[in-house]
Ligand SMILES: Nc1ncnc2c1ncn2[C@@H]1O[C@H](COP(=O)(O)OP(=O)(O)O)[C@@H](O)[C@H]1O
């Protein structure tokens with residue numbers, strides 16, 4: 233449904249291309265993961281798909297096609313008809329992505345106000361059911377609240393409700409769980425999986441954390457410095473990374489995470505478990521090797537940005553995701 | 563709703579307390595800097611008996627605190643005492659001048675709001691965040707020109723040359739309403755020009771910084787056009803800091819008007835205040851100081867209430883403070 237061909241972006245203020253010629257596709261009903269260290273061009277890619285690229289500040293080329301329709305060069309007026317109806321966007325920081333002066337209900341229903349001729353009461357009905365759909369507690373109460381009165385997790389659910397309220401075909405999620413703590417993160421991932429299954433909404437899920445992507449996506453694309461270094465089946469890439477950068481990303485995931493994935497992860501059938509048990513060795517092997525031999529400064533940053541320390545799963549019953557997030561621990 | 567009423571009541575009470583404190587401090591200050599008003603009034607020739615008699619008459623021989631309480635009681639019934647120099651009730655002396663000064667302030671405030679907000683929006687819409695040097699120079703020129711200079715310039719151009727008004731000769735609204743309004747209008751312009759330049763600059767930079775926030779991207783990603791993004795999302799957010807600034811502007815306008823009143827010959831509070839200070843006419847000075855202070859506190863209260871009506875975060879913060887205090 234979405235096809236990106238040889239896509240380049242260069243900001244006028246920078247000497248290096250932010251995105252240096254990438255190509256990938258998202259199939260109907262698929263969740264594609266996009267991983268890479270920060271600054272690798274993930275957001276620029278997502279913003280370009282969303283038609284939010286600041287066009288005057290950069291030069292760009294290539295094709296971004298949504299069901300054959302060009303998004304990259306489309307007119308603003310054309311993009312407006314797609315925004316919210318065909319494409320929904322969810323950003324990293326729900327607090328700053330919401331207008332602090334409007335109620336949550338108004339913002340969840342904004343797409344309806346723009347794209348439909350529903351009456352206020354009808355919109356309210358739809359908003360309440362969308363809010364219930366993303367498992368927000370007491371929608372009637374939260375409807376009239378302002379963003380600063382909700383928690384980060386609730387806000388992110390509201391942002392998702394706003395993005396899917398008229399069921400777009402593609403949902404772009406730019407690090408939607410990065411700002412949330414690990415328990416909430418797992419719940420949001422479960423919600424996204426359910427929305428994908430029940431409504432068939434295709435998603436581009438961006439994260440700098442390969443372990444998170446693995447819980448949600450069957451396919452993953454790995455970006456480094458504006459280039460796509462690897463793209464394919466998540467498990468293939470996870471267990472047989474071909475690019476040193478990908479190995480690095482995997483090595484940075486703590487070993488315990490692998491074991492827990494093997495024991496109770498979402499792909500915990502016999503074959504997967506068999507692979508996962510063998511993976512710690514690969515992971516351990518890769519870590520010192522690449523850390524020592526790495527001469528590129530970027531790799532150190534990559535390690536930093538993906539280290540996630542999980543404690544063994546406890547009462548909550550959410551496998552492999554209910555630890556606490558902390559950087560540089562272990 | 564009930565919380566909000568309570569909050570407003572509390573703010574009004576605080577306002578009253580501030581006013582009482584201000585009036586007490588000015589009362590005290592005039593006692594300390596003294597210079598005996600009776601001696602000033604009667605001259606050095608006066609006999610001790612004459613001085614004592616006048617002291618009695620003016621109530622100056624009472625103890626300080628008693629005099630203050632007396633004054634305060636009078637203030638609430640619009641009895642501001644009697645002027646030493648004119649031997650007339652202070653309220654009768656200042657009410658007309660006060661009205662004129664307030665009109666001047668309000669007119670120039672209206673000009674500031676009505677011109678600078680739309681101008682800032684237009685300037686943003688047509689040039690975006692890019693700053694061009696002609697606009698910057700114009701803006702800085704506007705800010706740099708002091709009102710007394712514009713006053714002199716306007717007197718000469720619009721007053722003496724074009725004869726739109728007669729500088730130094732204010733007819734009064736009863737005599738000639740139109741001429742009075744024109745006179746007042748030019749004075750208001752002098753006061754407003756530098757503040758318009760400042761407000762445009764502030765509103766514009768507030769717009770630019772709001773436009774860079776993520777919620778703008780969210781709004782676009784939901785299919786809003788540029789105009790709706792600006793009108794529905796950005797404008798109110800950008801206004802919040804500007805409203806605080808406008809509150810300060812309104813507060814200082816009465817004080818700033820004094821110079822302009824002098825230059826254009828408007829019989830407002832300004833000139834009267836200056837002469838009353840030189841004559842140590844304390845009841846007059848005291849009344850004017852308290853009224854000016856009231857104006858300042860009221861302006862900031864209004865600005866607070868308006869920004870809280872717009873921004874729910876400020877509302878929450880205010881109510882939270884109100885709950886614990
Ligand atoms: N508006 C912009 N102007 C100039 N450079 C930008 C802009 N947005 C992003 N970049 C640059 O593009 C590169 C990719 O950024 P981004 O896509 O945000 O990375 P990430 O993978 O962390 O999301 C970075 O080097 C960043 O500095």
Ligand SMILES: [Mg+2]
Nearest residue numbers: 274275406407
């Ligand atoms: Mg990013």
